[in-house]
Amino acid sequence: MLGAPRPGRLVSRQPPLAEDAAGIVTLEHIHDDIQPGDWGWLHTTGEGTSLTAAVQKTAAPFPGEEWRRLHRTDPAGRSRLAALRFRHRIMRRVREFFDTRGYLEVETPLRVPSPGVETHLSALSADDWFLSPSPEFQMKRLLAGGAGSIYQICRAFRRDETGARHNPEFTMLEWYAVGADTTQLRAEVEALITYVQEREDVPSPLPPPPYPRLPMAAAFARFAGVTDMMAPAPVLLAQAGLPVPGDLPDGGLSWEEAFFTVFVERIEPRLCEEGPVFLTQWPAPMASLARLIPENPLVADRFEFFAPAPGGGDLEIANGFGELLDGELQRSRSLEDLAWRRAHGAPEYPLDEKFLQALAEGMPPVSGIALGLDRLVMLWWGADHIRSVLTFAGDEL
Amino acid sequence: MASTSDLKKNLKILVDGDPYTVVEAQFVKPGKGTAFTKCRIKNLITGSVLERTWRSNESIELANTENRKMEFLYSEGEHFVFMDRETYEQFHVEAEVLGDDSRWLIDNLVTDVLFFNEKPVGVEFPTFVEMQIVHCEPGVRGDTATGASKPATLITGATVQVPLFVNEGEWLKIDTRTGEYVERVKK
CATH class of the missing domain: 2.40.50.140 (Nucleic acid-binding proteins)
Structure with a gap:
């Protein structure tokens, strides 16, 4: 019964007896101000029946709600605390992986003057600045400064994103491989998974890499019967066999809305039927901060990694770019996004001029990726809700 | 009118003129693009369950x-x-x-x-109701093990299968979900 303090109760003083979850323990000495019936943290030293204990007296009933929250077990008999210990091991292995590969671990500020102007992003404000939805701008400034390959494990904040797979505050692993292309970056994602799989006792639901690469256009053809993913909204919906909402011929849907409607309704449910997959070559309008593929400028050098979700369907794990190096092009894309935000009544955020300046000065060729660590842990642990792998979900604060 | 962020379990909504309750709602936002809420909804009148997805800028009609x-x-x-x-x-x-x-x-x-x-x-209906038997064949004492049964007519005219030892005039507990006999009750 040696070990960390645990909840217990003094049964009697003659001889001193106490009980904890493991049953009755006999104690040779206990502090005088503890009375029979008192609850407390039992801190025992010694062995067998000759234990001595100090008891940190607490109010009854004890253990309380906090203890129960961490120790309550799921249907598989595993507690939240067990999930947090598992999470700790995964995080340690991830750091080890990048450290052994010569990456520099960096920490960039969480409160930033610009959250970026991506169209579907809503930022949480922090005084007159914002909580960072992604460390991308600051990490790229470090790249422009010649930091070399870098990684970061940090919090990212996105407003209005709550659900079984989203928490407005989540943990992101972001890394940049200087000199690497996205083919090499995908191989590095696989190497990371292999590294952790080989060192973790909890079996991973992911089969060992490699995983297939599927261009977006091929996914549209295979799962939705769409021959051209760039076709106008009504064509996309009709080919995918989806109804056009409302009275307008295009349902009032933009191309992008129709694209994602097909994606959500037809592709996502089947994308991971045969296991994890890298979905590559996203349409150029979704390039975001990625470059276009030189041989085919209709598509962006962007990929996402999807894995089968514990409850069925798929889970989006990571988003990677062959990074756009052209500062002027990045500025004009940002201005377009800003115009979209204005037209759609979304909050207008300032451009990050220092980031754009850094790009203009010149960033080395680099591929970068953001990976949702909570999701990876959730997937591996077999949890169907993200809260199972967080210390506290929003509604537990 | 409500927004898709209100789509939570048990919300009562109007879809194609029928009232539905939300059984499950999942927020999805693939590829940093348009956000959606994927739902499983149950028709409150027919009980049939559908899958339905809403874009985040669509409005949701609440059912009265x-x-x-x-x-x-x-x-x-x-x-x-x-x-x-x-x-x-x-x-x-x-x-x-x-x-x-x-x-x-x-x-x-x-x-x-x-x-x-x-x-x-x-x-x-309540899960269990208690009703009196108005007609059945006389009970056979001691036969509790064979699992054999006989029909019994209840006070409302409903018929249920009961064990052989049950008698006319006795009160029964019935599971309304399955229409099955649960046990005898003393009245």
Whole structure:
């Protein structure tokens, strides 16, 4: 019964007896101000029946709600605390992986003057600045400064994103491989998974890499019967066999809305039927901060990694770019996004001029990726809700 | 009107003119693009379950539904008459709303009646009801093990299968979900 303090109760003083979850323990000495019936943290030293204990007296009933929250077990008999210990091991292995590969671990500020102007992003404000939805701008400034390959494990904040797979505050692993292309970056994602799989006792639901690469256009053809993913909204919906909402011929849907409607309704449910997959070559309008593929400028050098979700369907794990190096092009894309935000009544955020300046000065060729660590842990642990792998979900604060 | 961020389990919504309850709602936002809420919804009248996805900029129409505790009074032609236990208001519920379940309607039974646009559209029975047997073959003593059964007619005219030891005039506990005998009860 040696070990960390645990909840217990003094049964009697003659001889001193106490009980904890493991049953009755006999104690040779206990502090005088503890009375029979008192609850407390039992801190025992010694062995067998000759234990001595100090008891940190607490109010009854004890253990309380906090203890129960961490120790309550799921249907598989595993507690939240067990999930947090598992999470700790995964995080340690991830750091080890990048450290052994010569990456520099960096920490960039969480409160930033610009959250970026991506169209579907809503930022949480922090005084007159914002909580960072992604460390991308600051990490790229470090790249422009010649930091070399870098990684970061940090919090990212996105407003209005709550659900079984989203928490407005989540943990992101972001890394940049200087000199690497996205083919090499995908191989590095696989190497990371292999590294952790080989060192973790909890079996991973992911089969060992490699995983297939599927261009977006091929996914549209295979799962939705769409021959051209760039076709106008009504064509996309009709080919995918989806109804056009409302009275307008295009349902009032933009191309992008129709694209994602097909994606959500037809592709996502089947994308991971045969296991994890890298979905590559996203349409150029979704390039975001990625470059276009030189041989085919209709598509962006962007990929996402999807894995089968514990409850069925798929889970989006990571988003990677062959990074756009052209500062002027990045500025004009940002201005377009800003115009979209204005037209759609979304909050207008300032451009990050220092980031754009850094790009203009010149960033080395680099591929970068953001990976949702909570999701990876959730997937591996077999949890169907993200809260199972967080210390506290929003509604537990 | 509500927004997709209101789509949570048990929200009552209007879809294609019918009232539905949300069984499951999942927020998805693939590829940092348009956000969606994928739902499983259950038709409150027919009980059928559908999958439906909404874009985050779509608005959701709420269903004007209400659950009221009501007591069954009597039947009248094609209608059953219920009374609100709080307001003493009486309502006629059409026989087709109850369907087969009308066989569990004993006098003064308290049920949850679902109103949609102020009209009763569904009646939820208690899981268990207690009813008296008006007719069955005489009981066979001691036969509790074979699992053999016989039909028994209850006070409402409903028929259930009961074990052989059960007698006419006895009271039974019935599971309204399955229509099966649970046990005898003393009255």
